[in-house]
Amino acid sequence: MAFAFSASAQETETQQDTTKTGYSLGRIELPRPNSIVASYEYDPILDRYVYRETLGNFNISAPLILTPEEYEELVMQEEMKNYFQQKIDALSGRKEGSEEEQKDLLPGFYVNSDFFQNIFGGGEIELIPQGSVALDLGILYSKRDNPAFSPRNRRTFTFDFDQRIQLSLLGNIGERLRVTANYDTESTFDFQNQLKLEYTPTEDDIIRKIEVGNI
Template sequence: MIKIVLNKRVLFLSFVLIALFSNNVFGQKIVNLDTIENTVYLGNFKLKTPSLFKSKYTYDPISNKYIYNTKIGTIDIGIPLVLTPEQYRKRVREESIKNYFSEKIDLLKDEDVEDVSKLKNLLPDLYVNSNFFQSLFGGDNIELVPQGSISMDIGARYQKSDNPSIPSRNQSNIGLDFNQNISLSMNGKIGERLSISSNYDTQSTFDFQNLLKLDYTPTEDDIIQKIELGNVSMPLSGSLISGAQSLFGFKTQLKFGNTNITAVLSEQRSESQTVVSKGSGSFEEFSILPLDYDENRHFFLGQYFRDKYEKTVKTYPYLNTQIKISRIEVWVTNRASQTQNVRNVIGLQDLGESNPEKTQLDQYYANFFLKPGINTYPDNSVNKLDPDEIGNGLLNLSIREISKSKEGFGPISNLVNEGVDYSVLENARKLESNEYNLHDKLGYISLSQPLNNDEILAVAFQYSVGGQVYQVGEFA
């Protein structure tokens, strides 16, 4: 008696001469799907095709048919299969695919694989059956080897503050936190002449670290010796003119007899710097614009102060102005979720402005300016945005409601745009006096900490000229 354990089935087989008796005991029924038809099924047994069986295709030129038969030695087994040329090509292609994946699966199952390189690329080689393709690239094979990884982090952030001084709709907020990192590289070869290499990483520090290059190298007898596309370089051996690195574009090498020509058409993504060393220190000259040196910190309170700045400081240290700013409030986006000195604020871009060349709302509303002119002092009363005239002019009472602020522009509510003509700051924070410096004569402020690119700043200020008081905006 022989006891065989297979797929959790216990089979008891008794062999008595020619007669076969079997008894099956099932602990649990398991269905196995064989996607590669390279086995012979005998009842509950699944056996590999014996090597004694030999199958082959034979071409009959008279009938233009392919005959598929199986033999054991010289004895034919079964009925031969007759195929047309089209059926033959289809069958051979399907068998090649099955055999290929069967081989790859066997390699993955085998823990003692000697040649590890066979496991690296599970994709089959690609071929192009074209004489023109072979003459152009020196071969008919296409090989692409991609490598890399993609990771994604998805989360949510929920914040709640039980502060009765904050509106209920602002006491809680939720936001999505999504981050993805991609690191991919690919090396490829088309024929024997064209090679492809690329590298892309979202966490790369510099743009030039993301590379893309196509290299085409014909035969040595061709006029075109080499063609490069993507990240190229042009090193020069001479010391008079230095070559350029980190180029992105087109490069070719030509050969006419004994004359070699190298041409490059590209964008330079690098720059050269010269450092002079003297003693134990180094000196380097550079130039930088004031806006790039200290951005998002210094702000003029109005266009008037910007236009008069050069004239005012022309006689420095004497400032040619009678303006004296006596009161100011500065409001910014509340990133730290502070609960002290906070309130909702609406900032109007053209509030207190009188220069038609530096404003936009006058294009939407007739007689927008009440006191036009570049020399007019900034004040609420110079145009139709005067807060004291809400309900009697351009603005209506909806301007004081955060949810209806756009409707507050009355007849031009469909023409104004948030972020351009006005901005809404919910739960804005008022800056303390030690968080900024005010130049009360030149009309600008300097923040202790620069604003981020997505933050908003709004001001209301009051000043006097020759005893007369002017005001722009409303104070809390």
């Protein structure tokens, strides 16, 4: 006499409730206290950089060991973060000295070329913009009860867009070329929008000054 048994296991899928409950208040980041000191130390034996955060004589976190390549990349990221944070603070105007920093929102450029430096007396390019931009956006609605038009064409919606730009730019290329530009969309005459290039050679040159544009 033989008996045969068959057993089958059925897997049941359990559905997980993905409905979020509660409220998310986000993250609150507090400024770092001045008592916490972050520093990098170079270990010449291991050829590694060690990052530490200390409070007095105590380490408040585990040291971070970096290779020279990782150290250079991390320092570059921190410098870029601090640079853009300074520009954001200057635009917001909420910190002391922001008005002076607003004059230097654009970074300076440097051209590493002997030919460029011989012509302009230096390789630095500096641009200082000032002004304002205002935008007006509205909607115009019109309705005409004219039987000659279809009901759809009796009502029209159009956007009313207007912009006002007042911009002045002062640029220095090296020590010899100076660029001055003024632009205003509400100016009455075209000659009020000025562009002037002023090139001042050295004292040893025969030409004393060259001016191009609105003089």
